[in-house]
Amino acid sequence: MTPRIAEIWVYLAASPLLGLTVTLLAYQGAFWIYRRSGSNPLANPVLIAVTALVLFLTLTGTSYQTYFAGAQFVHFLLGPATVALAIPLYTQFKRVKAMLLPVVAGLFAGSLTAVLSAVFIGRLFGASLPTQLSLAPKSVTTPIAMGIAERIGGIPSLTAVLVIVTGILGAVGARYVFDAMKLRDPAIRGFAIGVASHGIGTARAFQVNEQSGAFAALAMGLNGALTALLLPTLASGLH
Amino acid sequence: MLSALTQLLIFQLLGEVIARSLDLSLPGPVLGMLLLFLSLILRGGPGHELQTTSQNLLQHLSLLFVPAGTGIMVHLHRVADEWLALLLSLLVSTFATLLVTALVMKLCQRRAPQAGEAP
Numbered sequence: 001m002t003p004r005i006a007e008i009w010v011y012l013a014a015s016p017l018l019g020l021t022v023t024l025l026a027y028q029g030a031f032w033i034y035r036r037s038g039s040n041p042l043a044n045p046v047l048i049a050v051t052a053l054v055l056f057l058t059l060t061g062t063s064y065q066t067y068f069a070g071a072q073f074v075h076f077l078l079g080p081a082t083v084a085l086a087i088p089l090y091t092q093f094k095r096v097k098a099m100l101l102p103v104v105a106g107l108f109a110g111s112l113t114a115v116l117s118a119v120f121i122g123r124l125f126g127a128s129l130p131t132q133l134s135l136a137p138k139s140v141t142t143p144i145a146m147g148i149a150e151r152i153g154g155i156p157s158l159t160a161v162l163v164i165v166t167g168i169l170g171a172v173g174a175r176y177v178f179d180a181m182k183l184r185d186p187a188i189r190g191f192a193i194g195v196a197s198h199g200i201g202t203a204r205a206f207q208v209n210e211q212s213g214a215f216a217a218l219a220m221g222l223n224g225a226l227t228a229l230l231l232p233t234l235a236s237g238l239h
Numbered sequence: 240m241l242s243a244l245t246q247l248l249i250f251q252l253l254g255e256v257i258a259r260s261l262d263l264s265l266p267g268p269v270l271g272m273l274l275l276f277l278s279l280i281l282r283g284g285p286g287h288e289l290q291t292t293s294q295n296l297l298q299h300l301s302l303l304f305v306p307a308g309t310g311i312m313v314h315l316h317r318v319a320d321e322w323l324a325l326l327l328s329l330l331v332s333t334f335a336t337l338l339v340t341a342l343v344m345k346l347c348q349r350r351a352p353q354a355g356e357a358p
Contacts, residue, residue, distance in 0.1 A: 079268040139332075
């Protein structure tokens with residue numbers, strides 16, 4: 001009996017089916033917990049699903065590469081989903097136009113704060129220069145952040161991890177910051193989440209409110225573009 | 240759903256081709272989003288199908304970050320070396336960014352209240 005199971009495991013572990021299925025299972029379990037908690041931001045579905053998957057892969061001795069061979073089918077959908085953000089953006093376009101000044105001012109202030117505070121605190125606590133440079137684009141969506149890290153002398157794969165952690169921190173913590181500020185406007189809440197914590201923050205914003213989601217998507221796109229333009233110049237000052 | 244998905248892929252492809260041929264630092268999907276947005280303005284909004292398909296896709300946007308997030312397991316040793324600096328940096332910087340962005344927007348909005356309503 002046991003060798004039979006081992007045989008089946010060897011087959012499954014090498015096929016993309018397993019990686020894909022456990023990703024969907026872990027996420028659905030995580031989303032169920034998130035809903036049961038009354039959409040509590042602390043029960044962030046990305047955080048729970050990633051923790052469960054890392055445990056599962058470590059315990060079964062499965063490599064990330066093997067896992068990703070299956071999970072890449074989910075990962076691929078990030079592209080079309082990013083394109084699809086144009087639709088809520090269009091729906092909220094009137095509100096965006098009416099808020100042009102706050103949007104532009106918030107974008108510049110937030111973008112600079114994200115880069116400078118991350119690098120400054122990293123440096124203060126003794127992070128090496130490549131680590132500081134990997135921290136700099138951490139508020140930008142993964143593909144842009146990795147490209148920037150590469151160009152300014154950071155470590156792209158480290159940046160990818162820092163981006164994900166930043167996204168989860170923003171998605172988990174934003175509500176408490178805004179409530180402490182007594183900030184109600186869903187547009188401003190959404191935009192700030194998008195600047196600070198890109199797509200993961202945007203995903204959380206969409207779960208709360210459609211207008212917040214649209215503004216978060218807008219902020220994510222704009223902050224990605226602005227950081228890509230500004231950071232190479234700023235970074236030459238850090239070397 | 241099929242035609243909506245095809246449209247999204249076409250815009251992503253367009254974005255990818257333009258970004259690469261012009262050597263832009265913007266990733267293809269983000270440029271694709273901008274192009275689709277412009278086309279929506281030109282044709283006066285998405286059709287019913289595109290609307291529902293993208294709604295379904297965006298409802299579970301979180302799921303799409305899970306495979307990349309799981310990649311943290313590869314970098315655990317690197318993160319372990321500088322964990323304090325990394326954690327403090329990410330924590331403080333993320334909260335500072337949320338606070339500063341929201342505060343600046345709130346102040347600007349107060350200075351120019353109801354932009355659309357003023358005569």
